[in-house]
Amino acid sequence: KQEVTQIPAALSVPEGENLVLNCSFTDSAIYNLQWFRQDPGKGLTSLLLIQSSQREQTSGRLNASLDKSSGRSTLYIAASQPGDSATYLCAVIARGNTGFQKLVFGTGTRLLVSP
Amino acid sequence: KAGVTQTPRYLIKTRGQQVTLSCSPISGHRSVSWYQQTPGQGLQFLFEYFSETQRNKGNFPGRFSGRQFSNSRSEMNVSTLELGDSALYLCASSLDPLGLKLFFGSGTQLSVL
Numbered sequence: 001k002q003e004v005t006q007i008p009a010a011l012s013v014p015e016g017e018n019l020v021l022n023c024s025f026t027d028s029a030i031y032n033l034q035w036f037r038q039d040p041g042k043g044l045t046s047l048l049l050i051q052s053s054q055r056e057q058t059s060g061r062l063n064a065s066l067d068k069s070s071g072r073s074t075l076y077i078a079a080s081q082p083g084d085s086a087t088y089l090c091a092v093i094a095r096g097n098t099g100f101q102k103l104v105f106g107t108g109t110r111l112l113v114s115p
Numbered sequence: 116k117a118g119v120t121q122t123p124r125y126l127i128k129t130r131g132q133q134v135t136l137s138c139s140p141i142s143g144h145r146s147v148s149w150y151q152q153t154p155g156q157g158l159q160f161l162f163e164y165f166s167e168t169q170r171n172k173g174n175f176p177g178r179f180s181g182r183q184f185s186n187s188r189s190e191m192n193v194s195t196l197e198l199g200d201s202a203l204y205l206c207a208s209s210l211d212p213l214g215l216k217l218f219f220g221s222g223t224q225l226s227v228l
Contacts, residue, residue, distance in 0.1 A: 032215055043119075043205055044219040089158065093215055101213055102171050103148070105158035 002027045002094040004106035012112045013080055021075040021109045023090035028068045031093040031101060035064050035075050038087045038108075047088075048075070080113045087111070117141065119208050119220035127226045133194040136223045140187050140208030147189040148217065149181060152203040161204075164189055165212065193225075201227045 003026045013019055023033070032051050036044040048057045048064040050073070056065040063076040073090055090106045120139040128134050140147050148163035148171075160173040164183035181191040187208075193200055203224050207217040 031213075034216070036219075041203070041222075041224065043121075043221040044207075046216070046218065049216055091158075101215065102160045102163060102173070103150075103207075103217060104160070105150075107157055 002030075002092060002104045004090060004092055004104050006088075006090060006106040006109050008109060009107065010110040010112075012114065014114050015080060015082060017080050017113075018076070018078050019080055019111075021077070021088050021090075021111070023073040023075070023106050025071045025073075025092050025104075025106075027094065028071050029095070030068065033064075033066055033073050033090060033092050034103075035062075035073075036089045036091065038089060040087075044089065080111075082113050082115050085111055085113050119206055119218055121204075121206050121220035121223050123223060124221065125224045125226075127228065128196050129228050130196055130198060132196050133192065134196060134225060135190055135192045136204055136206075136225075138189045138191075138206030138208075138220060140189070140206075141210070141218055144208035144210050144218075145187050146209040146212065147183055147187060148207050148209075149189070149191050150205045150207065151175075152205060152222070153201075158205070161191065196227045198227050201225060 007022045034049045035047045050066040061078040066073045087108045089108045091103045093101045122137045146165045149161040152158045163171040167183045178194045183189045203222045205222045207219045
């Protein structure tokens with residue numbers, strides 16, 4: 001059974017700092033890994049998607065890496081801003097009980113960036 | 116292009132009642148999946164539909180059911196509501212047939228009193 005864990009559970013940093021969020025998964029047989037952002041009481045916004053054959057993806061100040069063999073992914077946020085404050089979730093596509101895919105989510109990291 | 120639309124946004128019910136939530140996917144998306152989010156359990160997969168067929172189902176009791184219509188709109192139903200069903204219910208749609216990249220709606224916040 002695929003399990004996804006995120007460390008740390010919460011993080012508080014001053015504006016301008018670079019930071020790293022960690023995600024680990026137990027079964028390396030994944031199709032892809034996605035990083036999402038969730039604002040309080042809202043849905044999820046996809047930030048980056050890394051295919052299983054890729055090692056990293058970049059979008060603006062965000063960079064996500066994937067190491068399937070070790071079951072780890074990191075999300076790097078450069079020059080953090082107060083607007084980055086949100087909960088960040090990683091999710092992997094795993095094979096479901098009928099052979100099709102389902103998204104397995106991590107526990108999330110709650111980020112607070114102070115001005 | 117409109118995003119994934121979920122209605123209603125908020126819902127308050129009492130124990131024992133039933134509820135139906137609606138999800139309209141992005142135009143052209145045929146895969147729709149549902150997730151339950153609670154503070155204690157996080158985000159958990161409920162079920163996924165593609166072209167009106169349920170392709171995958173999570174580990175939830177039979178009180179949770181869903182369906183998809185020919186226009187790809189989906190509904191999920193929860194019967195005999197329990198206090199523990201209070202959660203944010205999220206719907207996601209995908210363009211690709213395998214449902215590998217998901218776009219989420221804002222969710223329906225269900226409170227069971």
